[in-house]
Amino acid sequence: MxxxxxxxxxxxxxxxxxxxxxxxxxxxxxxEDDDDDRGRPPQVLKQGFxxxxxxxxxxxxAERGPKHSVWIIESSRFMNVPHRAFMPDVGDPPFVDLxxxxxxxxxxxxxxxxYDSGWKQLAYIFDWNTSCCxxxxxxxxxxxxxxxxxxxxIIAGHAHWDHSxxxxxxxxxxLYVQKEELKQIDFFLDYPTRFNGGHxxxxxxxxxxxxxxxGPPAQACARSPVCGYPPQTVQEILGKLLAGKxxxxxxxxxxxxxxIIHPAxxxxxxxxxxxxxxxxxxxxxxxxxxxxSWTGIRDWFVANIQQTDTIQxxxxxxxxxxxTSKRNSFHNCIAAHEPVSxxxxxxxxxxxxxxxxxxxxxxxxxxxANGEKxxxxxxxxxxPPGQCHSVIPPHEIRP
Amino acid sequence: xxxxxxLVVASVAWLVPFAPNNExxxxxxxxxxxxxxxxxxxxxxxxxxxxxxxLWPIHGDVERSTLRMSLGQIFYTTRDLSRADLGTRVKExxxxxxxxxxxxxxxxxxxxLHTEHMAYLSAVALFRESAAELLKMFSDGRDDHMLAAxxxxxEASNKIREVGGRFWPHEFxxx
Numbered sequence: 193m194x195x196x197x198x199x200x201x202x203x204x205x206x207x208x209x210x211x212x213x214x215x216x217x218x219x220x221x222x223x224e225d226d227d228d229d230r231g232r233p234p235q236v237l238k239q240g241f242x243x244x245x246x247x248x249x250x251x252x253x254a255e256r257g258p259k260h261s262v263w264i265i266e267s268s269r270f271m272n273v274p275h276r277a278f279m280p281d282v283g284d285p286p287f288v289d290l291x292x293x294x295x296x297x298x299x300x301x302x303x304x305x306x307y308d309s310g311w312k313q314l315a316y317i318f319d320w321n322t323s324c325c326x327x328x329x330x331x332x333x334x335x336x337x338x339x340x341x342x343x344x345x346i347i348a349g350h351a352h353w354d355h356s357x358x359x360x361x362x363x364x365x366x367l368y369v370q371k372e373e374l375k376q377i378d379f380f381l382d383y384p385t386r387f388n389g390g391h392x393x394x395x396x397x398x399x400x401x402x403x404x405x406x407g408p409p410a411q412a413c414a415r416s417p418v419c420g421y422p423p424q425t426v427q428e429i430l431g432k433l434l435a436g437k438x439x440x441x442x443x444x445x446x447x448x449x450x451x452i453i454h455p456a457x458x459x460x461x462x463x464x465x466x467x468x469x470x471x472x473x474x475x476x477x478x479x480x481x482x483x484x485s486w487t488g489i490r491d492w493f494v495a496n497i498q499q500t501d502t503i504q505x506x507x508x509x510x511x512x513x514x515x516t517s518k519r520n521s522f523h524n525c526i527a528a529h530e531p532v533s534x535x536x537x538x539x540x541x542x543x544x545x546x547x548x549x550x551x552x553x554x555x556x557x558x559x560x561a562n563g564e565k566x567x568x569x570x571x572x573x574x575x576p577p578g579q580c581h582s583v584i585p586p587h588e589i590r591p
Numbered sequence: 592x593x594x595x596x597x598l599v600v601a602s603v604a605w606l607v608p609f610a611p612n613n614e615x616x617x618x619x620x621x622x623x624x625x626x627x628x629x630x631x632x633x634x635x636x637x638x639x640x641x642x643x644x645x646l647w648p649i650h651g652d653v654e655r656s657t658l659r660m661s662l663g664q665i666f667y668t669t670r671d672l673s674r675a676d677l678g679t680r681v682k683e684x685x686x687x688x689x690x691x692x693x694x695x696x697x698x699x700x701x702x703x704l705h706t707e708h709m710a711y712l713s714a715v716a717l718f719r720e721s722a723a724e725l726l727k728m729f730s731d732g733r734d735d736h737m738l739a740a741x742x743x744x745x746e747a748s749n750k751i752r753e754v755g756g757r758f759w760p761h762e763f764x765x766x
Contacts, residue, residue, distance in 0.1 A: 589710050
């Protein structure tokens with residue numbers, strides 16, 4: 193047999209072998225193991241991306257809708273929080289008080305939308321934490337001249353317990369929550385702790401006696417993916433859904449003329465969402481904790497980085513800049529925990545007053561639509577927070 | 592010194608995001624920031640400590656099962672979870688609640704924590720009853736058992752959060 197013949201034969205064998213292997217998938221990058229990939233983290237997470245052009249289009253779209261009147265109220269106030277725990281790049285002053293702001297948006301037909309719904313866990317607020325000023329949102333609304341029975345929808349900026357409480361107090365309101373927010377809780381409940389000795393887990397992340405949150409197996413809850421969602425909060429979301437009063441949405445969503453939800457996935461939590469509202473002072477954009485701090489969005493500092501991708505937080509900041517670009521820019525970005533809320537230092541909240549009978553909680557009138565009279569009293573109580581005395585509501589444990 | 596103090600604050604900030612400063616008189620005292628990591632809990636007796644420690648893992652199992660069951664119903668309603676998968680979750684939760692009740696009965700709460708213990712026990716019983724109601728939907732095919740099951744699980748969730756707020760103030764830090 194000649195060498196040429198041998199070479200030809202070898203080539204034919206080689207080509208046949210290559211084709212056989214290829215057809216069997218052996219030469220392809222195949223996952224040959226027998227495990228079940230469905231339980232693994234997705235390799236491409238939803239980004240909630242919206243182009244600048246799309247956002248600019250939404251300004252024009254919202255402007256074709258009605259103009260709204262807008263207020264914020266303080267659901268409660270966290271006292272003496274280390275500033276760097278809130279904003280790692282800002283330490284002066286070293287401690288700050290953080291309001292928990294809830295947005296109230298009134299349409300010309302009287303329908304009211306809440307952005308976030310405060311919190312309700314009184315034992316936590318008053319037994320262990322020096323927070324003050326909690327009051328029920330329904331009574332706060334009545335005290336500033338708004339009818340809580342006209343609340344037709346609640347937009348959950350995110351579903352942490354201090355922003356999605358009191359849902360059951362508004363049985364007729366439709367809740368809007370991102371599917372991504374709920375999916376991430378579900379996924380991380382099954383986080384594979386066997387590889388990290390319980391280092392990352394969904395619940396039970398503190399020492400049961402000292403409250404210390406240090407390394408495995410008691411890892412810091414605040415940075416773990418499911419921290420912030422007690423069963424009680426998720427139950428209230430379930431209750432809304434079972435009652436036909438919830439919309440589990442996926443990304444951008446126009447909830448009503450002049451009101452558009454924008455995804456801000458992982459800007460604070462996996463399914464955080466912004467709310468753009470058409471008003472006479474331009475587009476207001478509520479951020480919940482995606483921009484907890486207004487000075488943060490103004491000066492480009494991260495804030496309240498919990499289940500946060502800081503790049504996504506900054507991209508959410510950019511969304512607000514684009515949406516407010518025609519009027520007032522970042523002044524129209526509404527933050528949930530800005531320490532200087534209800535002062536001239538956060539100009540849009542400067543028209544504030546203590547809510548009558550509101551346990552030292554505050555309200556601010558942000559903008560009024562044509563025909564809506566001011567809700568600020570003729571002689572508003574502007575007693576400074578340090579001189580206002582709040583009380584502890586009863587909160588008994590009953591067997 | 593300022594750098595050191597900054598590091599102390601930064602490290603505490605990482606450990607306890609948003610933990611409030613519960614100690615009187617430290618406001619503005621930069622170097623005392625570490626105090627914020629401690630809750631203002633009255634001194635516990637040895638029996639109280641033992642009880643709270645023993646309840647903790649039971650509480651974790653109850654919470655995880657409840658979240659899985661609640662989210663299972665949500666995703667079943669939105670058609671993101673099959674009926675069979677929901678059934679698996681409910682059965683697992685039901686087993687967890689039964690085991691939790693047995694574990695709770697085995698505890699010996701001190702008299703000072705009797706109210707909390709009874710509240711927790713009644714909450715787990717409500718969860719078990721809620722799961723039992725849900726299980727019916729897999730035998731008769733009627734989804735409206737979710738509606739009947741819901742009030743009990745909601746009440747139970749309220750109860751364990753109130754008790755949890757007393758025993759484990761740092762379990763869910765403010766966000």
